[in-house]
Amino acid sequence: MTTGDDQSLSAITSERRQLINMAYRLLGSLAEAEDAVQETYARWYAMSREQQDAIESPGAWLTKVAGRVCLDLLGSARARRERYVGEWIPEPLPGPAPGTVGPAGGATADPADRVTLDESVNMAFLVVLESMTPAERVAFILHDVFRYSFAEVAEIVGRTPAACRQLASSARRRVRASPPPATPAAHQADIVRDFKQAWRARDISALVGLLDPDATVIADGGGLTRASLRPIDGGERIAHYLTDLFARASDTLAVVERTVNGRPGLVAQQDGRTVAVYAFDVVGDRITRIWAVLNPEKLRSWTAC
Numbered sequence: 001m002t003t004g005d006d007q008s009l010s011a012i013t014s015e016r017r018q019l020i021n022m023a024y025r026l027l028g029s030l031a032e033a034e035d036a037v038q039e040t041y042a043r044w045y046a047m048s049r050e051q052q053d054a055i056e057s058p059g060a061w062l063t064k065v066a067g068r069v070c071l072d073l074l075g076s077a078r079a080r081r082e083r084y085v086g087e088w089i090p091e092p093l094p095g096p097a098p099g100t101v102g103p104a105g106g107a108t109a110d111p112a113d114r115v116t117l118d119e120s121v122n123m124a125f126l127v128v129l130e131s132m133t134p135a136e137r138v139a140f141i142l143h144d145v146f147r148y149s150f151a152e153v154a155e156i157v158g159r160t161p162a163a164c165r166q167l168a169s170s171a172r173r174r175v176r177a178s179p180p181p182a183t184p185a186a187h188q189a190d191i192v193r194d195f196k197q198a199w200r201a202r203d204i205s206a207l208v209g210l211l212d213p214d215a216t217v218i219a220d221g222g223g224l225t226r227a228s229l230r231p232i233d234g235g236e237r238i239a240h241y242l243t244d245l246f247a248r249a250s251d252t253l254a255v256v257e258r259t260v261n262g263r264p265g266l267v268a269q270q271d272g273r274t275v276a277v278y279a280f281d282v283v284g285d286r287i288t289r290i291w292a293v294l295n296p297e298k299l300r301s302w303t304a305c
Contacts, residue, residue: 012041012044012058012062015058015059015062015063016037016041018059018063019036019037019040019062019063019066020033020034020037020115021115021116021146022063022066022067022070022141022142022146023036023037023066023069023070024093024115024121025120025121025126025129025141025145026067026070026071026074026137026138026141027070027073027074027077028090028091028126028129028130029090029091029298030091030093030115030301031091031297031298031300031301032073032077032091033070033115036066036069036070036073037066039069040062040065040066040069041062043065044058044061044062044065060152063148063152063156064152064155064156067138067142067156067157068156070138071134071135071138071156071157074134074137074138075134078134084222084223085221085222085223085229086219086220086221086222086223086227086228086229086230087218087219087220087229087230087231088130088220088222089123089127089218089220089291089292089293089298090123090126090127090130091293091298091301092123092260092261092265092277092279092291092293092298092299092302093115093121093260093261093262093301094258094259094260094277094301094302095258095259095260095261095262118262119262120141120145121261121262122261122262122263122279123260123261123263123279123281123291124178124179124281124289125175126261127291128174128175128178129141131174132170132171132174133167135157135159135167136167136168136170136171136174137171138153138156138157138167139153139157139164139165139167139168139171140167140168140171140172140175142156143164143168144168144171144172149161150162150164150165150168153168179281179283179288179289183282183283183284185263185264187282188263188264188280188282189257189264191210191280191282191285191286191287192257192264192265192266192280192282193257193264194206194210195207195210195266195280195287196255196257196266198210199242199243199246199255200246200255202243202246202247204236204239204240204243207235207238207239207242207243208235208236208239210285210286210287211235211236211238211239211286211287212235212283212286212287212288213234213235213236214233214234214235214288215233215234215235215238215286215287215288215289215290216231216232216233216238216288216289216290217231217232217238217241217242217289217290217292218231218289218290218291218292219232219292219293219294220291220292220293220294220295220298221294221295222294222295222297222298224295224296224297225275225294225295225296226294227292227294227295228241238290252270252271253268253269253270253275254268254269254270255267255268255269256269258277260277260278260279261279263279263280264280265277265278265279265280266278266280267302273303274299274302274303275294275296275299276292276293276294276299277292277293277299277302278290278291278292278293279291279293
């Protein structure tokens with residue numbers, strides 16, 4: 001391989017992180033995002049060297065193809081989720097485990113090293129994205145989050161720039177209609193810590209005090225593990241449900257504080273294996289929503305965390 005070949009390969013592979021970042025926000029699943037990016041690279045390497053050399057901007061080409069792959073996956077995902085057992089929640093993304101070192105320090109790469117953690121990956125935002133049509137989601141994420149022009153978005157979505165502008169505008173209205181921005185992370189961490197302590201103590205009154213009266217718990221077991229098939233509403237009802245859940249758990253169950261999609265959350269571990277991940281939405285001093293992901297297929301990225 002020549003020096004030119006090395007530089008060309010480096011330029012292509014350097015786009016991978018950006019593509020994973022984009023695909024995760026579009027699909028709400030790290031596993032599907034990595035599959036989409038793998039398919040994108042497979043299409044690149046399926047071309048002849050002459051075809052590759054004729055592409056003026058390989059990065060733009062990869063983005064366009066990855067966007068189209070994700071758009072197709074979003075369309076088929078809607079059909080799959082109609083058949084999904086119970087509630088569907090985006091795949092939770094782990095943040096760095098306490099005391100771990102990033103890739104520069106030689107530690108094993110964390111999924112968070114592949115996806116930049118910001119407000120566009122918090123669970124509340126991803127849930128709002130799920131309410132959008134595939135075209136709305138692609139137009140909004142590419143333009144508003146990644147700052148691609150509507151002309152560039154149009155090439156991916158297969159519509160005019162004006163139509164893509166309207167798609168993004170419709171998506172913004174959905175975002176504005178969602179609950180207010182989350183509480184600052186430091187304060188949310190305090191609330192989540194108090195919640196963990198009250199939960200472990202099975203202190204119903206303390207849990208009720210931390211939960212909004214209209215709070216909701218949504219669980220995702222995917223039919224593969226025991227989980228409520230419908231949302232549980234009401235602070236007092238949730239407090240009783242959670243204390244009963246903890247009472248039935250084995251003494252080997254540990255609940256630890258972790259970053260979940262860039263926000264303070266909790267992880268339940270059984271014999272060192274992650275069995276549930278809890279993401280929270282906190283407004284003021286009250287927890288308004290809890291997303292509990294128990295589907296083992298969505299917890300694979302947590303196994304080494």
